[in-house]
Amino acid sequence: MIDVNRKGEVWVFAEQHNGQLEDTPIELLGKARRLADTLGVKLAATLLGDNVKALATKLIHYGADKIYLVEHPLLRAYQTNSFAKVMCELIGKYKPQIVLYGATITGRDLAPRIASEMKAGLTADCTDLQIGDHTTAIDKKLHKNLLFQIRPAFGGNIIATIINPERWPQMATVREGVMLPPEPDIKRRGEIVTENIKLTQQDLPLEILAEHKRPKKVNLKTARIIVAGGAGVGSRENFKLVWDLANCLGAAPAGSRAAVDLGFIDSDHQVGQTGTTVRPALYIAVGISGAIQHQAGMSQSQKIIAINNDPDAPIFGIAHYKIVGDLNEVVPLMIKAIKEKGVE
Amino acid sequence: MGYNCVVLIKQVPDTKRITGEVMNDDGTVRRSALPAIFNPEDLNALELVLQIKDKFGGHITVITMGLPAAGAVLRDSLFRGADDAILLTDPRCAASDTLATSYILSCAVKKIDYDIVLCGRQAIDGDTAQVGPQLAEKLGIPQITYVEQLIELTGRTITAQRNIGNGWQQVKTTLPVLLTVTGEANEPRVAAAKKIMKYKNALTPVEVEKEVRGQISEPRTSVRGADLVEKKCSELSNKGLLIKQWNLDSIGADLSWCGQSGSPTKVHRIQSVVLAAKESKTIEPTQNGISDMIHELIEDKIIA
Numbered sequence: 155m156i157d158v159n160r161k162g163e164v165w166v167f168a169e170q171h172n173g174q175l176e177d178t179p180i181e182l183l184g185k186a187r188r189l190a191d192t193l194g195v196k197l198a199a200t201l202l203g204d205n206v207k208a209l210a211t212k213l214i215h216y217g218a219d220k221i222y223l224v225e226h227p228l229l230r231a232y233q234t235n236s237f238a239k240v241m242c243e244l245i246g247k248y249k250p251q252i253v254l255y256g257a258t259i260t261g262r263d264l265a266p267r268i269a270s271e272m273k274a275g276l277t278a279d280c281t282d283l284q285i286g287d288h289t290t291a292i293d294k295k296l297h298k299n300l301l302f303q304i305r306p307a308f309g310g311n312i313i314a315t316i317i318n319p320e321r322w323p324q325m326a327t328v329r330e331g332v333m334l335p336p337e338p339d340i341k342r343r344g345e346i347v348t349e350n351i352k353l354t355q356q357d358l359p360l361e362i363l364a365e366h367k368r369p370k371k372v373n374l375k376t377a378r379i380i381v382a383g384g385a386g387v388g389s390r391e392n393f394k395l396v397w398d399l400a401n402c403l404g405a406a407p408a409g410s411r412a413a414v415d416l417g418f419i420d421s422d423h424q425v426g427q428t429g430t431t432v433r434p435a436l437y438i439a440v441g442i443s444g445a446i447q448h449q450a451g452m453s454q455s456q457k458i459i460a461i462n463n464d465p466d467a468p469i470f471g472i473a474h475y476k477i478v479g480d481l482n483e484v485v486p487l488m489i490k491a492i493k494e495k496g497v498e
Numbered sequence: 499m500g501y502n503c504v505v506l507i508k509q510v511p512d513t514k515r516i517t518g519e520v521m522n523d524d525g526t527v528r529r530s531a532l533p534a535i536f537n538p539e540d541l542n543a544l545e546l547v548l549q550i551k552d553k554f555g556g557h558i559t560v561i562t563m564g565l566p567a568a569g570a571v572l573r574d575s576l577f578r579g580a581d582d583a584i585l586l587t588d589p590r591c592a593a594s595d596t597l598a599t600s601y602i603l604s605c606a607v608k609k610i611d612y613d614i615v616l617c618g619r620q621a622i623d624g625d626t627a628q629v630g631p632q633l634a635e636k637l638g639i640p641q642i643t644y645v646e647q648l649i650e651l652t653g654r655t656i657t658a659q660r661n662i663g664n665g666w667q668q669v670k671t672t673l674p675v676l677l678t679v680t681g682e683a684n685e686p687r688v689a690a691a692k693k694i695m696k697y698k699n700a701l702t703p704v705e706v707e708k709e710v711r712g713q714i715s716e717p718r719t720s721v722r723g724a725d726l727v728e729k730k731c732s733e734l735s736n737k738g739l740l741i742k743q744w745n746l747d748s749i750g751a752d753l754s755w756c757g758q759s760g761s762p763t764k765v766h767r768i769q770s771v772v773l774a775a776k777e778s779k780t781i782e783p784t785q786n787g788i789s790d791m792i793h794e795l796i797e798d799k800i801i802a
Contacts, residue, residue, distance in 0.1 A: 155762070234631070234640070234641055234643075235640065238635075258663060259643070259644055259661065259662055259663045260662075262627050262628075262631075262643070263631060263641070263643045263644070264631075265628075266596070266627070266628040266629075266630075266631035266632045266635075267631045267632070267634070267635045267641070269596075269597060269628070269632065270597060270600060270631070270632035270633075270635035270636060271635055273597065273762070274597075274762055275595065275597065275761075275762030275763035276596065276597070276628060276763070277763060278596075278624070278625065278626035278627060278628055279625060279626070286766075288764075288766050300766075302766060303763075306771070307623070307624055307625070308511070308513050308623055309513025309622060309623070309625075310513075310771065311513065311770070311771055312768050312769065312770050312771060313768070313769045313770075313771055314765055314767070314768050314769075315765070315766040315767040315768075315769075316763050316764070316765060316766065317763070317764055317765075317766045318762050318763050318764070319764065320762065321762035359640035359671050359672070360640060360642070360669045360670065360671045361669065361670040361671065362667060362668070362669050363657065363668040363669065363670055364667070364668045365662070365665065365666070365667045365668070366665045366666050366667075367662070367664055367665035368664060368665050369664070370664055379801065403801060404802075427625075435800050436795065436800050436801060446771060456800070457795070457798075457800050459781075459791070461783075470778075473778055474777065474778050474779070475778070475779060475781050475791055476778060476779070476780045476781065477780075477781045477782075477783050477787075477788070477791075478780070478783065479783025480783070483783060484783045484788065487783070487784075487785055487788045487789075488788050488792065490785075491785070491788050491789040491791075491792040491793075492792055492801075494789070495792055495793065495796055
């Protein structure tokens with residue numbers, strides 16, 4: 155751990171694979187910029203890889219003041235130990251007060267290893283971050299300007315605000331898709347700090363034999379309208395209703411976890427705590443009961459239409475338009491109404 | 499021949515099945531009313547080592563850190579085929595965050611000969627997925643997280659396939675290693691009837707004590723009570739039915755790294771999620787009702 159360091163910077167781990175930046179560092183930079191401004195400190199990104207310097211400019215455009223660049227042939231592919239070693243050395247040297255990671259599989263693999271090695275705190279899967287004060291219950295000691303790490307817990311049934319008052323850096327992973335990416339400013343300038351860190355084969359205990367990545371079939375995060383079906387749709391065949399409604403609205407089709415588990419739709423389309431977090435202009439929930447885990451992924455939608463034959467379905471608690479009825483009748487009526495209005 | 503495997507398991511409240519019965523009137527969840535279950539992905543971790551044992555032989559030790567009630571998941575592990583079960587229980591573990599938990603577990607695991615340590619990817623009460631990687635760091639061994647398939651195990655070399663979100667990756671390393679296992683890895687076997695018959699009366703010492711205290715009406719500290727507990731424990735032990743029980747002293751843990759003092763993170767505030775209705779209207783499931791709604795959405799420029 156490092157000591158409390160009020161002048162410490164705010165850091166974002168700039169996750170990249172094969173020279174491609176992930177979405178999460180961009181999403182994080184927007185929020186981290188505001189945190190750094192509130193604290194009056196610089197915002198930096200740590201960029202680790204082999205031949206990745208070109209990404210530094212992009213990170214600066216999205217709000218970073220400074221880039222800690224560590225390039226090494228042994229950092230070409232992500233491995234827990236090598237990346238953790240570099241991050242721990244950087245943290246030990248520069249003593250940032252906050253370090254943020256995307257809660258991607260890589261972020262969730264890496265951040266706990268770093269936290270353990272630094273003996274520092276880490277909060278998983280945050281959905282919001284704020285700066286605030288905390289008074290310790292026992293000795294009434296006031297800790298000013300701590301990072302409030304806000305996350306759902308207990309399957310989403312409670313929202314916990316976690317703090318790390320003394321054993322810094324304050325670290326958190328942040329759920330993908332919950333922070334709005336900022337607009338890039340191509341005029342922004344920043345500083346690139348190149349660090350040389352010694353790495354050997356000992357730092358790479360794994361051998362990566364093969365890797366297969368498939369492009370996501372659908373990008374729910376950017377969809378303006380989403381039509382999502384749940385277990386109530388009944389079958390993969392009947393899920394055609396969801397696709398038809400989506401097609402006539404130019405919307406992205408999606409499903410709840412139950413629908414994915416039942417094989418109605420592919421997991422790329424899953425909305426919810428274990429799927430994608432979305433915030434479209436319109437979310438149409440067809441035959442979705444609305445478990446809290448599902449709501450966690452879609453409650454930020456601007457308008458929500460819920461269609462369900464169970465008037466007590468939890469989804470109605472957050473719906474703007476509640477339609478209690480048989481989806482097999484309601485959805486065709488909607489398609490008809492949309493076509494009549496000449497919606498493209 | 500064979501591999502020594504340690505599986506870390508957790509008893510968790512069943513957060514996935516929230517029914518009306520556990521809801522308060524204000525829309526919050528009564529957490530204490532939720533049934534306690536075997537953390538789902540820990541079952542996948544156990545199944546993965548049971549398959550290793552089926553193929554190569556070896557020894558499976560299951561450890562849980564928790565309240566005395568966690569004896570239930572240890573018995574369940576024995577029913578499914580674990581060789582040894584250990585309850586790590588100590589009031590001084592209370593308020594441990596993931597860092598303190600991983601420290602405590604590392605002290606326990608270090609007391610056992612191991613080749614492979616396994617955890618479920620994450621527990622459904624916290625969903626943090628942090629304890630596995632932190633434990634691997636404390637043990638100073640490599641980790642393979644998000645394991646969805648064991649590809650090969652030959653000698654001291656293990657190859658596993660991990661989920662990387664939008665695809666998979668196959669990695670190879672040398673034992674010892676820590677794996678965290680996802681729900682996709684396998685279908686956990688059910689308890690075997692023969693093992694249930696064998697272990698249904700297996701108890702932890704703390705359960706024995708509770709049972710004995712329930713039968714006699716004397717004060718907690720009575721000599722007779724303590725004697726009865728000891729007698730019963732030794733009877734069970736002779737039959738191989740006494741589940742091991744450790745505390746922080748028996749694993750030699752440094753108390754400053756345990757519980758509240760070992761936990762850098764603290765809770766500032768807990769808010770219950772209330773499913774509150776916003777501005778909303780009920781639409782009749784009729785042609786007119788739906789047509790009006792679509793019209794309104796077009797007027798509001800929600801749909802173009």
